[in-house]
Amino acid sequence: MSFILITGASGGIGRVTSELLVKQGNNVILTDVQSPNDLAKELKTDNREILSYDLDVSNEESVTRVFEDLNNQSLKVKGLVHLAGIIRDKTLLKMSIAEWDSVIDVNLRGTFLMTKNSAELMTDTGGSIILTASTAALFGNYGQANYVASKSGVIGFTKTVARELARYNIRVNALVPGFITSPMTDTIPKQVYEGIIKQIPLQRPGTPLDIANVIEFLLSDKSSYITGTTINIDGGLRM
Numbered sequence: 001m002s003f004i005l006i007t008g009a010s011g012g013i014g015r016v017t018s019e020l021l022v023k024q025g026n027n028v029i030l031t032d033v034q035s036p037n038d039l040a041k042e043l044k045t046d047n048r049e050i051l052s053y054d055l056d057v058s059n060e061e062s063v064t065r066v067f068e069d070l071n072n073q074s075l076k077v078k079g080l081v082h083l084a085g086i087i088r089d090k091t092l093l094k095m096s097i098a099e100w101d102s103v104i105d106v107n108l109r110g111t112f113l114m115t116k117n118s119a120e121l122m123t124d125t126g127g128s129i130i131l132t133a134s135t136a137a138l139f140g141n142y143g144q145a146n147y148v149a150s151k152s153g154v155i156g157f158t159k160t161v162a163r164e165l166a167r168y169n170i171r172v173n174a175l176v177p178g179f180i181t182s183p184m185t186d187t188i189p190k191q192v193y194e195g196i197i198k199q200i201p202l203q204r205p206g207t208p209l210d211i212a213n214v215i216e217f218l219l220s221d222k223s224s225y226i227t228g229t230t231i232n233i234d235g236g237l238r239m
């Protein structure tokens with residue numbers, strides 16, 4: 001039995017993605033630092049396996065514990081959907097080292113740890129690894145030096161490991177979401193929000209489902225010739 005492992009499953013995009021993947025008939029492993037147990041109960045169906053773990057992607061011990069458990073159960077993982085991420089916005093002159101480190105740790109170290117451990121489970125069977133960057137990484141963003149550095153790192157990392165893992169038929173691609181409604185964007189002041197919408201050619205924010213649909217495609221055989229790429233899902237914001 002093969003599984004798709006999702007990080008950040010309790011978040012705005014993660015929750016909708018998990019729902020869609022279960023609805024499409026996948027077995028899933030839901031993980032998040034905010035326990036995804038309730039979500040796992042909500043999504044429970046008779047004919048699909050839904051596992052859940054409390055997992056901090058930046059913490060080697062936490063990651064190792066989960067993968068040891070998967071190995072002990074001889075579970076097969078055919079896909080990683082790595083959505084866990086954080087922002088700690090400040091301008092450079094006000095940013096503390098702790099704010100820098102926490103974002104780099106979760107967004108970049110977490111990407112390394114999750115990709116490496118998942119790829120190790122896919123070398124015999126192949127698989128699809130989906131990482132998450134941001135449009136902010138393409139052009140920079142005021143007040144987000146830590147976030148932009150981490151997400152730019154994700155793009156370079158994606159291209160490199162896609163080259164390394166292709167020989168195992170493991171595809172690696174990065175999502176580049178624009179402005180998507182989720183708890184991460186809920187706190188943006190109304191005026192700033194409206195200013196952002198004006199810049200989007202499609203004149204609306206993205207929804208978590210807009211991202212989940214692309215994830216479903218990248219996990220499927222319909223994208224079997226796509227690796228090492230970044231896919232903008234941003235209503236035309238950055239073209």
Ligand SMILES: NC(=O)c1ccc[n+]([C@@H]2O[C@H](COP(=O)([O-])OP(=O)(O)OC[C@H]3O[C@@H](n4cnc5c(N)ncnc54)[C@H](O)[C@@H]3O)[C@@H](O)[C@H]2O)c1
Nearest residue numbers: 008010011012013033056057083084085134177180182184
């Ligand atoms: N929402 C947007 O507009 C947008 C735009 C560009 C990129 N993204 C990226 O998309 C991804 C999902 O974002 P979202 O909008 O669903 O945000 P969100 O804040 O709703 O979800 C992020 C999830 O990651 C989890 N998380 C945080 N730190 C973690 C850790 N150390 N270990 C494990 N899980 C951890 C959180 O608990 C949360 O459930 C993120 O990587 C984000 O950077 C979002």
